Amino acid sequence: MDLNTVLEVRDARQRVPWRSGDAWLGGGTYLFSEPQPHIRRLVDLGRMGWEPLHRLPDGSLEIAATCTIAQLSRFARTYAAPAAPLFEQCCRAFLASFKIWNMATVGGNLCNGLPAGPMISLTAALDGTALLQAQDGTRRHLKVADFITGAGRKDLAEGELLRSVTLPARSLVCRTAFRQASLYGLGRSGALVIGTLDPLDGSLAMTVTAATVRPFRLWFPVAPDAEELRDTLEWTIADGDWFDDIHGLPAWRRHMTLRLCEEIRRELGREAGQ
Structure with missing residues (x-):
């Protein structure tokens, strides 16, 4: 246009x-x-020359804001990390043409702040930290789960720039589980849940996006039972936090989220030996 x-x-x-x-x-x-x-x-920002993806010495991964979905997808195919399959799953959640994949950026998806933004889902689930740069050059760091504050809203000051998102090495070695629901085939995500199981301490994180106006990342020191998981979701996500648009009513999104979270709990609970 x-x-x-x-x-x-x-x-x-x-x-x-x-x-x-x-x-x-x-x-x-x-x-x-x-x-x-x-x-x-x-x-x-097209000529800034930022490296799309950069592996840091400590094993973490920095993704430039200008990294395209196509670049992220190609990288994930050769990335030898347990969490690597999640990259492609979230790229596919775009349900977009190759034209979009080759132009749309990770940073743009985050800064739009839309509930169904799959790069928000990916980076929030892997405990990503956003690097923000102001006009005077000062920088600040903010967890992606806190960067998105509502549907289409983010913690970004006037003129401030999202420079990159860094995924910690600890998250990249996690076992992951992905679930997505839509009202119709090839439709926009109505609920998207990602679980991560830490092999070092057995902790489990559950990240809810698409169904809610902002990301919710729940952390459990050990894999919870069904009742604990449901109670935590009900206590954490208030009635007003469920998103409402033509792609799904709040009641349906809540129902699907609870169902998908329980599926992930069972899948990753088996991995944890529970």
Whole structure:
């Protein structure tokens, strides 16, 4: 879609004062999908030259905000980590064409903050930490589960930039389980649950997305029984936290989340010997 209110496109390598009406441009798959009457200038990140994926000395993985879904998928096919299959599962949760895969970015998906954003699901489930950079160069770190504050809302100040997301080495060696539900075939996620089992201490984390307005990551020191899991979900996720749109009513999303969480509990509980 043509954005007929945009008067200028600037290269992000050129430091320019941030002003009202500016927007960061990554892949542009969201920006150009619908009218953006408030935008007057695009600041293009395409030539920043950030390495899409970088393995750090401590075993953690840094994913640049400009990393595309296609790049992430290709990387995961050769990535020798127990959690690697989860990357492809979340990429496939886009249900998008190859055109979108080659343009859409990890950072763009996070900054949209949509409940069904599968990169939010992936990075929140693997306990990812977002690196945010302000206009004056100062940086801060924030857990992805805290970065998304609601449907379409995130903890991002005016002019602040999501630089990357780092997944800790501890999460990458976890055994994972993935469940997704939609109202119809090839439809947008109505509920998406990811479980991670830590082989070092036997702890279990359960991350709920798509069904809720923001990510909920529940951690258990040992795999819970069915009653404990259900009670924790009911206590943690309030009635107003269940998302409501044409892709699923809150009651259905809640029902599917409880069901998918129980499936994951049983799957990963067997792995933990419980």
